[in-house]
Amino acid sequence: MEERIIFAGFGGQGIMSMGLIMSYAGMMDGKNVSWLPSYGPEMRGGTANCHVTISDEPVGSPIINEATVVVAMNRPSLEKYEQDIVKGGLLLINSSLITIEHKRRDIEVYRIPTNDIANQLGNLKVANSIMIGVLMGLKNMISEAAIKISFGKVFEGKENLIPLNIKAYERGKEFISSISSQLVAR
Amino acid sequence: MEERIIFAGFGGQGIMSMGLIMSYAGMMDGKNVSWLPSYGPEMRGGTANCHVTISDEPVGSPIINEATVVVAMNRPSLEKYEQDIVKGGLLLINSSLITIEHKRRDIEVYRIPTNDIANQLGNLKVANSIMIGVLMGLKNMISEAAIKISFGKVFEGKENLIPLNIKAYERGKEFISSISSQLVAR
Amino acid sequence: MAKVLMKGNEALAEAAIQAGCRHYFGYPITPQNEVTAYMAKRMPEVGGVFLQAESEVSAINMVYGAGGAGARVLITSSSPGISLMQEGISYIAGAEVPCVIANIMRGGPGLGGIQPSQSDYFQATKGGGHGDYKLIVLAPSTIQEMAELVQQAFHIADKYRNPVMILGDGMLGQMMEPVDFDILKKEENKIEEKPWATTGKGTRNKRNIINSLELDPQILEKHNIEIFKKYQKAAKEEVRYEMTNCEEAEIILVAYGTIARVAKNAIEIAKRENIKVGLIRPISLWPFPEEPFKKTKDHVKAYLTIEMSMGQMIEDVKIAVNGQKEVYFYGRVGGMVPEPMAILEEIKKIRGKK
């Protein structure tokens, strides 16, 4: 098993945390993981992304050139990373912010209105946790238990945020399991 | 023709100037010359030496490992450089300050009481010019005219010193031509 | 729990602390700022000293002072900052003061950029400072190895009384991977007595002096030769490398640090296409491992050096290969990272030749 996931969006969308949650969980599950952020001043108000690899084997390059999953939280991210997905790979689109269509026809694509769902939950900041739920609902790459522990780890020091994020995560899972078939854009 | 001369003594004896006079003169005569001083703070009150090469050929290393002439103005200089003289080479000893004997028996050696002669001339500082005279009296390596011009060059800005130094130079020549045979320590 | 997820920069800092380093001097610079931040937090917790100097020039001279005074001391920076330390590093080597210096490289020359690069290889391995000296240079490729080599670095620095450099790049500094500190060899962290250190004379009957000046050329030469004796010893005892799939390889890649990981991906892809490719990964960049080249030169067709530079380590590869086989180069610079597919292309090109 090797999953190579690119999370991308703009600063403030919790992109780095998405990657961290998955990485921690992968580690907790005894997998090999790597997490590589974009860094530097260009992040200031600009775009942010991170590359996460979860694998049974030792991780080669932490840079993902051929992603098995791309999570695009805003439009530039979709435009930039769609092409990097392997044939048969997975593309998750935050349809609350991305109105344009994707182009690839050889991959699995889901459009999730994460911001809208987050708004329903009363906090726009949990959009990322919803997306994690979606991802986990679609691909069973890590154990549920590990993910839960991972939330605890990533929100260390901000424990009060954990319940809501777990809730968002569950909502994401529910959302995708209930209506995933309709959303397949293929 | 290649003369490789080491001038050595302590700071204040005009060692560097001796080398400069010979080097200038050599250049004036169309020879290849090089002048290499010892340098650095250890010169402060310590020893000073310079290596002068005068040659028909382009000068190789400016460092003299095999001297054709050594001019020793004080005792440490004699002790240090006597061994570097080629067989048949020339050693000039400032006998005013050096009371010990030289050791080599395969070279030509002259002992000149330069300081005493200089005292007679009324200025201890011209001891070096006396030694130049001695050297020129013994080895006809450069033209007389070139030497005279050279004095002018080296004492640029201190022209008033030239006549006395030329006089000292002449005295050195006279001294050696008149009594050189007695002085040969071989 | 044993494993923790950490950035390379943080693992570097934590490994140093676990190695008994209680003195850190530095100056902020991207992409190694996490070291500074980590140390600022952690050092007070362990009773250590974190000091943000007014510049890298200052910082390296504080390291000289602290190392000379007997402390295990760390300094980290990135390319331009390391350039500013060159005089200081030469002094530290000349005065035989142990310390660990990490360079988390970024794109150059000049201000350049802040993305990963390996273009300070020459500076690290040949001596960016003046005079004859060597740094022992270690190049980790994973975060776990970062922790491991940092601890070894302190040990080696003390063993040879010489600065040791950890050479990483922005990618290694910024990425996270699990690290297990428990499995590291603890004996490296034992700090031996430093009877030569300036600790105040106390009851010692001899003054201790830390110095690199020697005006007498004969003595200075002797000093140089003594230092090089240590280097000869290091060249025997501190060579580190990894060989992957080299036994039957037709082409052998040579890469260090993060790029060795990219190279491994390229090897996998090549395997799919039935091309046998191996990898020599120097871990010690100085002393540069010559042995693996001797071992492989009979069956290999050519070596392909891959770097994030315009071609620096390739010179050491050439010297090691010594004309026995062709040595090729593929590099990306300025923060661009070689891609596995591009490496495969290069491999194919080489196979096409002759």
Place this chain on the structure above:
Amino acid sequence: MAKVLMKGNEALAEAAIQAGCRHYFGYPITPQNEVTAYMAKRMPEVGGVFLQAESEVSAINMVYGAGGAGARVLITSSSPGISLMQEGISYIAGAEVPCVIANIMRGGPGLGGIQPSQSDYFQATKGGGHGDYKLIVLAPSTIQEMAELVQQAFHIADKYRNPVMILGDGMLGQMMEPVDFDILKKEENKIEEKPWATTGKGTRNKRNIINSLELDPQILEKHNIEIFKKYQKAAKEEVRYEMTNCEEAEIILVAYGTIARVAKNAIEIAKRENIKVGLIRPISLWPFPEEPFKKTKDHVKAYLTIEMSMGQMIEDVKIAVNGQKEVYFYGRVGGMVPEPMAILEEIKKIRGKK
């Protein structure tokens, strides 16, 4: 009269002035102080600027400013001072600012000594600073050649918009020889327009910017590649070397600068003993001349590199020889100078082998 007797340091300074250099920035250090003193005297006479900076770090950045502003500018120092300039030099190369830097080397590492040395070869030729850049490095062997190469250096610096380094040693700086300035090629001293320089926008319609920053890795990579295109050109056009008695030589010495002169003496002594020895004297240390090694490799038995270092240029010799012949080394350090007889000994040792 045409010929004057001059110290190497003075000839360096005078040649610069004759090459149209009107801006000198520096900081005192032995054994190059005569340059500073000469410039302090001469620059006001020719309406130029002599500025003693507060440090070498400052001085090199003044050079960056002045060079960027369009001036022909010189800076000189000796080993530790040059180490302090490494960041600045990398910036100058990165921003493509022409200037001439002279290093009158002394013994290292650290404070070391003040006697002649050649132990900054690596720093000069491989890049003591960070990032991928090259200095064009010229190593004179006589005072006349010092004057000649300094003038060429300004020309080359402008031609490539790159720093050029004059690499000499304390012996060359301190010794005197006759120099004839009249015979130097005057066309090198013609200063061409520098439309890129920051002179104030005036009526220009485009702002001029001197800069080495580029955060976008793709553009920074392109910039690096552009710079290396210049280096490829230089590697073709700026190679300089001298070959002595190489035609029938059994052993070829490789030496640069003053040590090449010592080597010539050794050749003479060897001749007396009927040993045919030649000399390859690289004049440009970067680009390093590979051609003479190709020319000689058929008849020569071995190469013997002689340096005032623990072995630095020998790496370039090895790369040039590429395993075709054995490459040996003889060096003295710390201010000690190889003697002709000792070189002869080495030659005999090599002849004895095999």
Place this chain on the structure above:
Amino acid sequence: MTVVFQKTKGLTDTPFHYCPGCTHGIVHRLVAETMEELGVLDKAIGVAPVGCAVFAYEYFNCDMQEAAHGRAPAVATGIKRVHPDKIVFTYQGDGDLAAIGTAETVHAAARGENITVIFINNAIYGMTGGQMAPTSLIGQETLTTPYGRKPETNGYPIKMCEMLSTLEGAAYIERVSVYDVKHVLNAKKAIKNAFKAQINKKGFSMIEVLSSCPTNWGMSPNEALKWIKDKMEQYYPLGVYKNTLEEEK
């Protein structure tokens, strides 16, 4: 129709990359306006620092050089000695000018180098993500003083104006701020004086501007302005520290 306020020609069309509400933008504008008003844009050569203002060469509408971290005064010296009749200025942060560039700053001032230095004191290293600056206040939490700046280990903030005005070569030294309209206007006047000092060949001039870094201070832009007023100004008194222009009157 009267134009009460419009963008100066001293700035290019490139939008600033600064964070929202960062006062670097205000000071850029003041410097640019000053140069336009004094008519020196065509003969100005600016030197950008390493710090958030590293891209200043993109913004000032004149020839520019980008200096190494802290070395802007040395670079400016090099330029000025080549073009003594051009107007040369640097624009530097507190890390750049008061930490790594201390020697260059002090000696440019001591030499009476006829350049103008615009010094942005925001009590932090902005560009690298919020480390302590030499000017960070006692108690200030930064990335490298996570427990607050403590004088015992981190020392005391440096008052550059006070320090530099002890130097004979310093011709005009003033500390200003930009936390409200009145102070912005006063800052402009100070900057103009500094450039005038240069034009009149008086020697070294420096304007220290107490500025904000909302991002690394963790405040809203308006809160940050208030912090300048309430905290910074207490430690760093505003005012003219050296003025040799007056002598003329």
Place this chain on the structure above:
Amino acid sequence: MTVVFQKTKGLTDTPFHYCPGCTHGIVHRLVAETMEELGVLDKAIGVAPVGCAVFAYEYFNCDMQEAAHGRAPAVATGIKRVHPDKIVFTYQGDGDLAAIGTAETVHAAARGENITVIFINNAIYGMTGGQMAPTSLIGQETLTTPYGRKPETNGYPIKMCEMLSTLEGAAYIERVSVYDVKHVLNAKKAIKNAFKAQINKKGFSMIEVLSSCPTNWGMSPNEALKWIKDKMEQYYPLGVYKNTLEEEK
């Protein structure tokens, strides 16, 4: 029999390499006597500069480190942070401390680094043969100001005591001289105060000593002492510039 004066144990037996009449020797002795009298020789760690005093490590009878040119305060900082209870001092010339080492000096002072700095101001670079120092006087002829130091091109001499006493971290700053017996005795008192400041953990202390360089000034040793008094002291007023010791009383 009373010993009125004998050589201190604070000095080794190595004879000084200084030129005849160079006051480096006097100041060495004062520092060594001070350490002996305060009983700190066994816990002192000194830092030698690059300058004529480069061999100071041969002379002071305590542990020593030889620093790179100008970096002694940084080296001392490194040592002090490892051994906060030891006595750490530097001995530096004016080129070392006030030119290349400006940043290190200013920041050691600003940090209130608890070290003692002995600053030999002889208005020249002694070791390298007599170039201008930052402290050379206007008009002074040196190897690099052959036409005399001109403020227009070479700038003005820096008054380090005045400059550093603007810094909060500076605990004790005094300028003294050694041109006659009275001043030597006073210099000794000042040096003792500086070490006391360190012992009492007050922070940074510096004693600037107006000194002579007969060799490079081209004067006899006694003429040189007169030049200190007549010329240097006019520009560099003697006195205590900062004293936090007093607060105790």
Place this chain on the structure above:
Amino acid sequence: MMEMMKLKQVIFNENLCKSCELCVEACPKHIIEMDKDKLNVKGYHPAMIKEENMEKCISCGFCAIMCPDTVITVIK
């Protein structure tokens, strides 16, 4: 364009605005607010003055003086 300018007194170069609200605080008439309904190219809600409030403007220029991003032109 000129026509428009004559009508308006305070012109916002909307796409440069970073929503910092320094102008809001600076305006003595408290007539500047963020346009919550709009996102500019940079993703910020730009500053604006409602049509109905424009007449309250006294053309003091304070908003422009405080704006760090040269968003504002003031015409009288």
Place this chain on the structure above:
Amino acid sequence: MMEMMKLKQVIFNENLCKSCELCVEACPKHIIEMDKDKLNVKGYHPAMIKEENMEKCISCGFCAIMCPDTVITVIK
């Protein structure tokens, strides 16, 4: 040795002397002079006090205080 010291008041460690004459200038009794007949190991004429002048010494120690080369010991 001790015997000797009791007799003398000012002792010169002759070989350390560099003939700088600072002691000469410092002595209020003007009793120190250079020994022109002697060259020490460094080649300098060392400072000395003639036997007959020694009694004029008031043991003020000024000479020692000014001596840069720790040549002088003063005993009362």
